[in-house]
Amino acid sequence: MISTTPLPFSTEQQAWYERACAKLDTRRLQKLLFELTGIHSPTGAAREASQFMADYLARAGLTASYRRMNDQTGNVVAERRGSGGGASLMLYSPIDTHLEGDETDQPWIGEPDYVDLKPKPRMDGDWVFGLGASNPKGMIATLTEVATALIEAGVPLKGDLIVAMADGGMPVDLAARDQAGMSAGVTHLLSRGVAPDFAIVMKPWNWVYHEEPGMGWFKLKVKGSLGYAGVPRGTPGFRSSVVPAAHVILELEQWLVDYAERNTSGVVKPHGWISGVRAGWPERPAFPSAVTEIFFDVRINPRTTPGEVKAQFAQFVADLRARHPDFDLDWEMYGSVPGGTTSPENWIVQSARRGWEHIEQRAHPTPDYLGGQTDGAALRRFGIPTARIGWPWPAAGSPEPLAEGLGGMGATYIPDLMPCAHKIMYAVIDTLTRTREEVGL
Structure with a gap:
């Protein structure tokens, strides 16, 4: 007080x-x-x-x-x-x-x-x-x-x-x-x-x-393979990036909620929100994208460095991979402000x-x-x-x-x-x- x-x-x-x-x-x-x-x-x-x-x-x-x-x-x-x-x-x-x-x-x-x-x-x-x-x-x-x-x-x-x-x-x-x-x-x-x-x-x-607070910007990539809408599901060599991304989004949303609670101190509660999803071509809907990108902003408490937040997110991705070994994931932190x-x-x-x-x-x-x-x-x-x-x-x-x-x-x-x-x-x-x-x- x-x-x-x-x-x-x-x-x-x-x-x-x-x-x-x-x-x-x-x-x-x-x-x-x-x-x-x-x-x-x-x-x-x-x-x-x-x-x-x-x-x-x-x-x-x-x-x-x-x-x-x-x-x-x-x-x-x-x-x-x-x-x-x-x-x-x-x-x-x-x-x-x-x-x-x-x-x-x-x-x-x-x-x-x-x-x-x-x-x-x-x-x-x-x-x-x-x-x-x-x-x-x-x-x-x-x-x-x-x-x-x-x-x-x-x-x-x-x-x-x-x-x-x-x-x-x-x-x-x-x-x-x-x-x-x-x-x-x-x-x-x-x-x-x-x-x-x-x-x-x-x-x-x-x-x-x-x-x-400061802020951290992240891009999380869910990778698959370039597909074609005319082939049936189960065709060898095709892996959707979009459908696994839907699962990743739900898990990421929960992680953001937990992150805010875990990193609250002083008068700052560092919320985070998924801000965008990008995949494929609107003019080529017959070809499912090989990559779906998820963008989000997470706020950073003054007593937490951007590097520490980056490490927390890296652990989330590692845990996600362990639970879903079939997901091919990559990520980067592309913006940081303490x-x-x-x-x-x-x-x-x-x-x-x-x-x-x-x-x-x-x-x-x-x-x-x-x-x-x-x-x-x-x-x-x-x-x-x-x-x-x-x-x-x-x-x-x-x-x-x-x-x-x-x-x-x-x-x-x-x-x-x-x-x-x-x-x-x-x-x-x-x-x-x-x-x-x-x-x-």
Whole structure:
């Protein structure tokens, strides 16, 4: 059980906090979110959205720049320096969306005619819809509004406020776009001089988290022989790859369930899901494929290395072969990202919890287990103490029908974001109006 260390605001800090919160503008936040949602930013092609945000943050009073990675994309860094002697705090969000928003998404996304799957924004009262309108663009709009209100309130900062957004935050790996994804953007930022003392990542779920999982991508091959639909079963020399793959899938699904239970610790439960199966040619259904490939993503607890997960899966395959000696199996791990953790006693985690408790008016409970992977893991691996804080998700009560499941992560109810903005504002003032020594540096 993590406890929160009490540290009440001084009279001055309380006045600054109230003044800054009074400047938070829901309509301005909504307008920014609507405009940003209308700028399509699939992973590896976020240049226009990033340049838009760099311009917006400059107009808000920060020193802002667009950091090019290639002709198609780049990142955003904006800074408001304090008077000196304080810590630097980065408010961070990715900027790319997980879908392309065009015909290449089909038929894999299901029915495409949902407002949260389209890169065209729509407003309905307090709602904003469109691909990425919740994640990541609702987060970007909220963090930007916090920074804007802080500046308008004239809070005298000792430390430096950094607002940053990076491409490549989605768990994809796009070869056609310089291998975009898998935290490539934030890694680019952090290895080129963006070096805060602390970071806050805004992500869904109304808790404060001090750690996040990594992920491992695997491909499991079930091998047989090339066949022909005109031959009877039992023909010598023909072995189906597809039918044994069906058995393998069921056993793999159970292994993923057991793996998550076996590797749960801290606040992370590392789930895994089979994401795809590939075999044969749709235009040659008369010829059963000699290989069926099964793809899956399994999350990795910060206290477990990708190498250890690889060894656990190797043992599963060995056991599977022993039970089914007629199965011809091969596999590889083709993607790996370690998890990351920050001490729950670290200043920024404690400050974020104080902000959470101030708004919720209750002690922060043990949060639900976390399985979602974000750039926060990369920040922590770079040695930056990081707190993750969020808002209730998914939004309830939408006036528009939304895609089932994760969908387009594109439905935001603006009033849901405002308590999170107040919590983050608390941590910003708590951190940046003190000396480095006061925050443990």
